[in-house]
Amino acid sequence: MARNAVVEWQELYNGLREGIEAGAFPDGSRLPSEPKLIERFGGGRHSLRRALAELAHQGLIRTEHGKGSFVQRTGVLDYRISLRTRASNNLAELGRVSSDQPVREEMVPAPQNVAAALHIETGAPVYMIVRYAFADDVPINMSVSYHPVDRFPDIDKARRSRQRLTEIYKTYGVHDYIRLKTAISTSMPTAETARVLRLPPRQPVLVTRKVDADLNGVPIAYSEAMWPGDRIQFTIDNSLEIGDMTAADAG
Known part of the structure; x- marks a missing residue:
């Protein structure tokens, strides 16, 4: 079960990162809502949030409280x-x-x-x-x-x-x-x-x-x-x- 959870968030992370790098999510744009991302990429809410946290750590997105997550393709x-x-x-x-x-x-x-x-x-x-x-x-x-x-x-x-x-x-x-x-x-x-x-x-x-x-x-x-x-x-x-x-x- 733990391994599946790890695989799940990593797959979400990889899918989102590939989408950002391919330009599916333009620089400066807001990512879709959590339900829409789960609908598109699969997985659960916890795994999605872990994937988003990793993207933020890598400098690929930034999160604004109450507004959502925004793409910054330049990274850090x-x-x-x-x-x-x-x-x-x-x-x-x-x-x-x-x-x-x-x-x-x-x-x-x-x-x-x-x-x-x-x-x-x-x-x-x-x-x-x-x-x-x-x-x-x-x-x-x-x-x-x-x-x-x-x-x-x-x-x-x-x-x-x-x-x-x-x-x-x-x-x-x-x-x-x-x-x-x-x-x-x-x-x-x-x-x-x-x-x-x-x-x-x-x-x-x-x-x-x-x-x-x-x-x-x-x-x-x-x-x-x-x-x-x-x-x-x-x-x-x-x-x-x-x-x-x-x-x-x-x-």
Whole structure:
């Protein structure tokens, strides 16, 4: 009997997962009610709930109290933070297609916290970029970044040509850069954040505050980003850098 119960919930889990991965249940859609799922896949209520719990654990669905279960096909993304973190590379390694949507770009005076992070005077001109980032067209963060205009004059013109920041840096002699610092915290989302990230209004978000620097350790960018906590996990990983250092020592 126990074995049959195990087999039953696993079959339900496999059937639901296959349906999600095949697109039978589109990303963001609400799963049918428990009676309809049992009618479609068979099994009992207890087995179905165990299967749904496993799907939630795998990051394939999320459950909202009083509303039901919703599909999130991206699952939980394991976002690697290292000395040379590059968002597009991170997502490509996970088999995801990255894209972004600039929302607002303009010159602004540096607020105190931004100035401190960039080692510039408060009020000095910085170029601000507000944008949304996506993995397979599913929102994974909304961010605001700041670049010192003294270091990157005319960066606004380069951005209007839709160049990626990494390519823009090269035109200013910054051919490589590193992640100098990353702080991670949690916060409750604003109504706008919840809407953009497709989250329940009371679900906490992960907040990252980071500083990128050139190879001399001089800051070139500061940014703050809000991430959906149910779709992202951060892994601090410097193994590639250790491998590079080992190879250099051997040479």
